[in-house]
Amino acid sequence: MDKGEMLTLYHEMVLVRRLEEKAAELYQQGKIGGFLHLYIGQEAVGSGVISCRRPEDRVITAYRDHGIAISCGMSADVVMAELLGKTTGCSKGKGGSMHLADxxxxxxxxxxxxxxxxxxxVGLALADKYQGSEAATICLFGDGATNIGYFHESLNLSMVWKLPVLWICENNQYGMGTAVERASAVSEIRRKAEGYGMPNARVDGMDILQVRAATEEALKHVRKDGPFLLEAVTYRFLGHSMGDPERYRESDEVQKWKDDDPIGIFRKYLIENDLYDEATLDAEDQKVEQEILQAVDFAERSPDPEPQALFEDIYIEELP
Amino acid sequence: MTVMTMRQAISQALWEEMEQDERVFIMGEEVGLWGGTYAVTKGFYDHFGPERVRDTPIAEGVIVGAANGAAMAGLRPVAELMTINFAFLAMDQIVNHSAKLRSMFGGQFTIPVVIRAVGGGGRQLGATHSQTPDVVFAHFPGLKVVAPGTPSDAKGLLKAAIRTDDPVMFIEHATLYQTRGEVPDEEYLEPIGVSKVQRQGNDVTIVTYSKMLQVSLLAADQLAQDGVEVEIVDLRSLRPLDMDPVMESFRRTNRCVIVEEGWSSYGVGAEVAARLYEEAFDYADAPIRRVAQKEVPLPYNRELEQLALPQVDDVIRAVKEVL
Known part of the structure; x- marks a missing residue:
């Protein structure tokens, strides 16, 4: 990774952070409805993993998806417009926070x-293999998802069919309010891959450089030999979604992880290695502030869907 | 025209669509080496190979889920569920994903998936393997639900289902596979969402589909001997539901019996009767009757099972009640 790419990644992580903070604010103002799952604390995973992909590689994730959308190249304008339910959102205002895609x-x-x-x-990767494409599918999910049948059915079939899937478990240590130790018989999630004979690794998900190194290794394997499970140990600084009372964890635990802030770690690295100085990074932070203001302005000025949109995009074929 | 069984007609439809479109492939339990538990895909594995006729583990969630994913990425999967009862294990993929991936993302995704599922009772398979829960799937906007009652409809509708870009639940009745009928020799499609008059008459309208079409046809033959001419409208698809031929017939006969194999509560009969009452109330000369399965889980014992399932005599009795 060259110096320029590092600055781009730093910018991206700060953008995700500020976007989420602004979203929380808009939620409290009643401008965003439904559920809102924020990515704050986990930025190094999404940015690190996705920065390793080739353009033809597919990315799919769960509902904590704003940061992943940004890392995939979606503009803050379009994310914010979808959060506000506007026609200019990526899903035309029909998906909301949990259904960003492009x-x-x-x-x-x-x-x-x-x-x-x-x-x-599994199906996306199957389609690539079927059509002779070299693409990999990167699938991100939380630790909570590893206790449901789908996880096991999917890991198994991906291995049986040797599909090019990189399974990324973002272990943020809580499935909603239940700690991983209270919900999973095995708290080191990567070990679950062993049951399927699937190679696996565990990485510090707070350090973007480590995440990148592990992802690059894993993707090499995926392209050549099939599925791989990479567990990134991370932490969500805020509640599961807005309105989470957070009775399930102590504030000093949260503080311990916040001291290891993924943006702070990366910023420190960039400065200590004389790659960028404080002033340059501060200027980058300022650029992000402008992007967020612009995104909110764009979203607020965008139109709501017309009533007839209610019946659009349900079927492709007109009914006879 | 060639006379063939429903099994042959369905098999031909799959074969022809796979021959002409490389994107079409089959996945499911025992579809390959075994040749299909109902022998529908016999010979496919040898001809099309393991990439296009994919045996899966017994894991319905990932069978339908992977089919959805492959459809999103441009393939045209036909996912086979050994029985429709196992669709409950894939319910989240069917109703939360097949049916919604398009609208929920503003039309970005296209899901040209066909989920073939075998349903119906009458084979002493017990309560969990004998259900006819077709209406459950028809409840959800975003899906198309097709359930043919004749070999020619089965072939034409399955080919149409594979070619449509919308997700289709294609429901086959296990006791219809040996039913024979004439099938056109030339290439043809039957439109999804178009009901069809399968027998003409002016005295009573029977609305039905799938296996109960055959039961209703037998009842109609017997009623004709008593001078009662029933008209039979075969819905063929439950969603979209084409009520036009039903309305047209009811306005002429002024009497209607709805025959379905599933339970009557919240069922096809309830839906069709409600629509008739809403739109053609003044045409009714008798209360609309429903013939359906007794409201019990199907028992194993042969006599008890048959007692629970709608029979020819039940249809005849209901028709006489509305006359």
Whole structure:
């Protein structure tokens, strides 16, 4: 990774952070409805993993998807417009926070049922293998998803069919409010891959450079030999979604992880290695502030869907 | 025209569509080496190979889920569920994904998937393997639900289902596979969402589909001997539901019996009767009757099972009640 790419990644992580903070603010103002699952604390995983992909590689994730959308190249404008339910949103305002996607960016969603997108990833990878494409499918999910049947059915079939899937478990240590140790018989999630004879690894998900190194190794394997499970140990700094009372964890635990902030770690690396100085990075932060203001402005000025949109995009073929 | 069984007609439809479109492939339990548990895909594995006739583990969630994913990425999967009862294990993929991936993402995704599922009772398979839950799937906007009652409809509708870009639940009745009928020799498609008059008459309208079409045809033959001419409208698809031929017939006969194999509560009869009452109330000369399965889980014992399933005599009795 050259110096320029590092600055781009730093910018991206800050953008995700600020976008989420702004989304929380808009949620509290009642401008965003439904559920809102924020990615704050996990930025190094999404940015690190997706920065390793080739354009033809597909990305699919769960409902904590705003950061993943940004990393796939979606603009903050379009993300914000979808959060506000506007026609200019990626899903024309019909999907909301949990259903961001852009086929043109090879980003296949944003899926709201825990574990349900893992079989979809199997199918995406199957299609690539079937058509002789070299593409890999990168499928991200939380630790909570590894306890549901879909996870096991999907890992098994991906291995049986030797499909090019990189399974990324973002172990943020809680499935909603239940700690991984209280929900999973095995808290080191990567070990679950052993049951399927699938190669696996565990990486510090707070350090983007480590995430990138592990992802590059894993993708090499996926392209050559089939599926791989990479567990990235991370932490969500905020609640599961807005309105989470957070009775299930202590504030000093949260603080411990916040001290290891993924953006702070990367920023420190860039400065200590004389790659960038404080002033340059601060200027980057300022650029992000402008992008966020612009995104909110774009979303707020965008039109709501017309009533007739209610019946659009349900079937492709007109009914006889 | 060639006379063939429903099994042959369905098999031909799959074969022809696979021959002419490389994107079409089959996946499911025992579809390959075994040749299909109902022998529908016999010979396919040898001809099309393991890439296009894919045996899967017994894991319905990933069978339908992977089919959805492959469809999103441009293939045209035909996912076979050994029985429709196992569709409950894939319910989330069918109703939350096949049916919604298109609208929920503003039309970005196309899901040209066909889920073939075998349903119906009458084979002493017990309560969990004998259900006719067709209406469950028809409840969900976003899906198309097709259930043919004759070999020619089965072939033409399955070919149409494979070619449509919308997700289709294609329901076959296990006891119809040996049913014979004439099938056109030339290439043809039957339109999804078009009901069809399968027998003409002016005294009573019977609305039915799938296996109960055959039961209703037998009842109609017997009623004709008593001078009662029933008209039989075969819905063929439950969603979209084409009520036009039903309305036209009911406005002429002013009497209607709806025959379905599933339970009557919240069923096809309930839906069709409601629509008739809403739109053609003034035409009714008698209360609309429903013939359906007794409201019990199907028992194993042969006599008890047959007692629960709608029979020819039940249809005849209902027709006489509305006369």
């Amino acid at each position: 086929v043109n960016l090879n980003f296949w969603g944003g899926h709201a049922i825990v574990g349900a997108h893992l079989p979809l990833a």
